[in-house]
Amino acid sequence: MAERPSVAERRLHPVTPFRRAWAPVAVLAGWAVHDPNGAQQQLTRLTGTMLLLGLAVLVPLAGLYGFLSWWFTHFAVTGGELRIRTGLLFRRTAHIRLERIQAVDVSRPLLARVAGVAKLRIDVVGADKKDELAFLGEQEARALRAELLARAAGFTPETAQEVGEAPAQQLLHVPPRALAGSLLLTGATWGSLCAALVLPSVLWYATHNLWTVAATALPLLGAAGASSAGRFVAEFDWTVSASPDGLRIDRGLLDRAHETVPPGRVQTVRIVEPLLWRWPGWVRVELHVAGSANSVLIPVAPRAVAESVVARVLPGMTAPQQLSPSPRRAHWCLPVWWRGHRLAVTDTVLATRYGLLSRRLSLVPHAKVQSVRLTQGPWKRRWGLADVHVDTGAGKTVTARLRDAGEAARLLHEQAERSRTGRQDARPDRWMTG
DSSP: OOOOOOOOOBOOOTTHHHHHTHHHHHHHHHHHHHOHHHHHHHHHHOOHHHHHHHHHHHHHHHHHHHHHHHHTOEEEEOSSEEEEEEOSSSOEEEEEEGGGEEEEEEEEOHHHHHHTEEEEEEEETTOSSOEEEEEEEHHHHHHHHHHHHHHHTTOOHHHHHHHOSOOOEEEEEOOHHHHHHHHHTOHHHHHHHHHHHHHHHHHHHHHOOHHHHHHHHHHHHHHHHHHHHHHHHHHTTOEEEEETTEEEEEEOSSSEEEEEEOTTOEEEEEEEEOGGGTTTTEEEEEEEETTOOOOEEEEEEEHHHHHHHHHHHSTTOOOOSOOEEOOGGGGGTSTTGGGGOEEEEOSSEEEEEEOSSSEEEEEEEGGGEEEEEEEOOHHHHHTTEEEEEEEETTSOEEEEEEEEHHHHHHHHHHHHHHHHHHHHHSOOOOSSOO
8 A cells, every 4th residue: 555645844934933032921910910909919929039049041932932832833735725724732623624615814913023923814614713833924915815716726736836825806995184184083992081071061060189090090081092002003004805715805004914705604794883974984894704704895985996806805785775664653662763773685796784873784695694594572563573583604693573474474484495595506616716
């Protein structure tokens, strides 16, 4: 019997030990946070000489741990899988089948960008947690990403390395000014600012205690600023590009991330339109992707531009312009807010919208519907109303609320048939087909 050809295993970038050397220090920091009183007592017992001796022992041990953990970590691309072997004391080997890979993302934290390295994160169908290779050289990370995606597309090992990175066409770029403006027009930002101004004022009139006011105002102001600043930093220079391996997203001011929305894996697209965004005509586009943590496709963009990108995510499918409202008697079940619930069904998608102040339009392709359910409580039965729930492969549910009971029953049966025929006519989820 012929022996299998051996596959050369590779190590991570030599800078990796410096990252892993922090693990013992992190353990001590975690203990200090968990038991601050005990940590303080232990520190008071130590003299300056003992502290220096402790550092003289801890630093070399941390460095040794980082080096050994790097030395015992290997990875290799075999005939049908990516194999990652890790572990210093307890060995772990991850066998990632190449045909199960649905996305390979490249991220570069700030310090990694300075060192010229990148982190590779592999998204596998059915896995809750992404495996990662941290760190690789930037060029090596991009070359390995291209090879893995080519192998996932069905290319042979001999030709996968020659395919290289698939070309990309830029579809959208979010200017920093538009991103900053959208954050200023977000209700959560103004709500936090109002709370930071109103609540301390009430406390001042009630207590006349400056320390109480400061202790309340500063965290509220910090939370409002951190939320807006954090989103600006994370979504800075947001770029969406189309390529045969899916839609690529590049973003980040300090930490750069290169993510991929896998083709055929998008289960639901949601178009969010906050109240204050309606004047400039902006929307936000979110995704539900099967087996992936990707959730945002476009942080902010004009509606027409956003819908053109959605058409690339769901080929041949467009958002309906007219949606039917719930019956007027629905106000007995949901006063005022019943007006925000609307529904439309086209040949390709089921669309539901809810919300009066902040509108959310969900688009579910018929081929992605896993199950359909009808629910009707006693009060809704009294008014002849029912809800229809549509479950998708991403573990999410889209609900058409407060529909006429007869309409809901028809929708239940018709949607089940549309889902069955839609799956038969759907294109296969393959890489490198565009």
